[in-house]
Amino acid sequence: MTNKDPKQNQRRQNTLLVRGGTRRSGHKETSEAIFLTSGFVYDSAEEAEARFKGEVEGYLYGRYANPTNTMLEQRLAALEGGGGVCRLAASGMAAVNAALMASVKAGDHIVAGKALFSSCRYIIETLLPKYGVEFTLVTGSNTQEWADAVKPNTKVFFAETPANPTLEVTDIKAISEIAHNAGARLILDNVFATPLLQKPFELGADVVVYSLTKHCDGQGRVLAGAIIGDEKWVTEELDPYLRHTGPAMSPFVAWVVLKGMETLSLRVDRMCDNAARLADLIGSHPAASFVRYPSRDDHPQKALAMSQMKKGGTIIAFEVKGGQEGAFKFLNGLEIVDISNNLGDAKSLATHPATTTHRSLEVAAQLELGVTPGLIRLSVGIEDIDDLLEDVKAALDGAL
Ligand SMILES: Cc1ncc(COP(=O)(O)O)c(C=O)c1O
Incomplete structure (x- = not known):
């Protein structure tokens, strides 16, 4: 060798x-x-x-x-x-x-x-x-x-x-x-x-x-x-x-x-660019009560995040108004983005942490972490950004 x-x-x-x-x-x-x-x-x-x-x-x-x-x-x-x-x-x-x-x-x-x-x-x-x-x-x-x-x-x-x-x-x-x-x-x-x-x-x-x-x-x-x-x-x-x-x-x-x-940097670069665009869309949509994305000005620790990380990353967290019902309406309205508990994939994946990945925590422990009934974790993939923007916007519109 x-x-x-x-x-x-x-x-x-x-x-x-x-x-x-x-x-x-x-x-x-x-x-x-x-x-x-x-x-x-x-x-x-x-x-x-x-x-x-x-x-x-x-x-x-x-x-x-x-x-x-x-x-x-x-x-x-x-x-x-x-x-x-x-x-x-x-x-x-x-x-x-x-x-x-x-x-x-x-x-x-x-x-x-x-x-x-x-x-x-x-x-x-x-x-x-x-x-x-x-x-x-x-x-x-x-x-x-x-x-x-x-x-x-x-x-x-x-x-x-x-x-x-x-x-x-x-x-x-x-x-x-x-x-x-x-x-x-x-x-x-x-x-x-x-x-x-x-x-x-x-x-x-x-x-x-x-x-x-x-x-x-x-x-x-x-x-x-x-x-x-x-x-x-x-x-x-x-x-x-x-x-x-x-x-x-x-x-x-x-x-x-x-x-x-071999393709990690190509994928992560595209995922970060797509995530930043989607975070801005979600942040300005009336169906979302807040969005968390490390490089956005409204992330409470933006300065620290950007001193440790080169970009905002591939994951967005946001809360859909109307609790679990609103979150489920959003998830069920997605046509391209899949509902899945995995992340970091070339395919965009959306998760409802309270009922899946963080289900085993007591409700009080979930809330202490910020895992509210309306919280969605969106892992952004490498699809065409215009398709993703249309898909997420339509699902948010449907959750209003
Ligand atoms: C932050 C973090 N650490 C560890 C794990 C565990 O990884 P695996 O599913 O490969 O066991 C996951 C996800 O599952 C994760 O999101």
Whole structure:
């Protein structure tokens, strides 16, 4: 497995997306090869022993590593910058779970933003406490709350920014400083911003997690996740957890995501441009009581969002007047945009968080997060903007 470019993983972003991590077999294939194998063989018993001892380099078993997966890991690590090392997982949730499990033990304490994807909240609020890990939930946008929540046993800060579904923004630099002063590690879920729009390591994060299911595949095909952190933590804490518990990504899935990465910046650029236009339409429509989009002047944290992100992103949150009835009228009036709970896709997708993604939260907890009965999360795709504007306008008109 070789690559002719000695600076392959130090190229600029758009080159990394297409070529980062690529290694060719002796056949010199153009596209990255899929090594659909669960195991590897050795020429002799001595070689097997030497490989297991780590004296000779080489793959051992699919649960640990695979050449197709290595290509994706290197592409993602190079793209993220900061000299980190990447590991893959079978889904975004497998990645979040592994990053947390590799960072805490019984008796430790986690501080996390309240506005998290509901499965992330389940791990922090329900699962980890069963194993003796305490938590405090804070308002992600209130830096003082993060500082006030620190305890002597705080080991992890976990944040998602912009947060799902309300697009609340957390000051990554400020909370990373608080975490570091407390001897804790900041794990950042960077899904909404994508690896292109926000660079968490530059802002002080220690570990970055992704659901690659979202923008990186971005074409609705596979579930996939990734964790990127410093080499010492990855090899000493994360690798043993992954190897022994086995949330491994299939090499086929790794290949699909490698192909998705090639078009990531083309898709994300178009999605952001389309989202900004749609946010303006929704913001001026009488059926919407408010719209949240990070680069709009009426986003309460526009300045912070734009200091952390290169563009406003691909997701819009807005409230349809008339509560759930108004929101459902809007959703049922859409002809192009699909009703779906996924996001980051080439196809525009609309979600009613209160009855789907955030259904498991008590109503009071939903309202505290801003998940009102009329709230819609719109993940904007790459369709023609005029078709999207017509579709969303007609659905809003119908909700009046
Ligand atoms: C912010 C965020 N993190 C994590 C996940 C989990 O990813 P996956 O569905 O790939 O497990 C999702 C969505 O599902 C998400 O929106």
